Amino acid sequence: MKTLRGMRVRSIGITSRGKLIALAAAMALLAISCGGDDKGAATSTEPPLVSLDGAVSNHGSKDLGSASKVSIELDDLYFSPTFIKAAPGAAVEISLKNNGTVKHTFTIDATNTNVELDKGQKSSVTVTLPASGALAFYCSIHRGSGMQGAFSVSAATATGGVATTVASASGGYGY
Known part of the structure; x- marks a missing residue:
């Protein structure tokens, strides 16, 4: 325990396992947000007909x-x-x-x-x-x-x- 201005404060450490889980969750969230459906994607790369x-x-x-x-x-x-x-x-x-x-x-x-x-x-x-x-x-x-x-x-x-x-x-x- 650490003391901070007369108060007892317990140090909370984040384990390597916790860091790994947080990193994996952040990467999954990023992958989901960057993804999307291709429904309606252009079927032709040529210029428009009109x-x-x-x-x-x-x-x-x-x-x-x-x-x-x-x-x-x-x-x-x-x-x-x-x-x-x-x-x-x-x-x-x-x-x-x-x-x-x-x-x-x-x-x-x-x-x-x-x-x-x-x-x-x-x-x-x-x-x-x-x-x-x-x-x-x-x-x-x-x-x-x-x-x-x-x-x-x-x-x-x-x-x-x-x-x-x-x-x-x-x-x-x-x-």
Whole structure:
């Protein structure tokens, strides 16, 4: 026992085992905090098919080829895939699922499409794409946070990209 100004103070030592346990706990906590799920990670490292005004949470692109169906995941502040290449003039059946924790919408101004989905909800809608250009879609609640994407129906350039820009004011075919 030690005496401190007339008081008896017992020295509490931390053993090597205690230090090792504390270090292991700190490392585990650090590993958990640095980790995360890759759900919604970009599926393509190529540049976006379409240039949209404002922020875009890009979570990959998909080329439908001759297919007429696509599944789009709505999650917290993004669509996956974000950009979809499809045949000009195609009628595309879109299966939507809100995997996020809050309500989202799938909105296309040019086709008067507005589907609201609560968390966990599924829905589907068929949209006819333009003969050329792009058709922008977005979440009317979270667009300002980058929750937007587009269908691209323009002819590919020699490098495989698409030279299309969609202004957010038009929200439509990219005119």
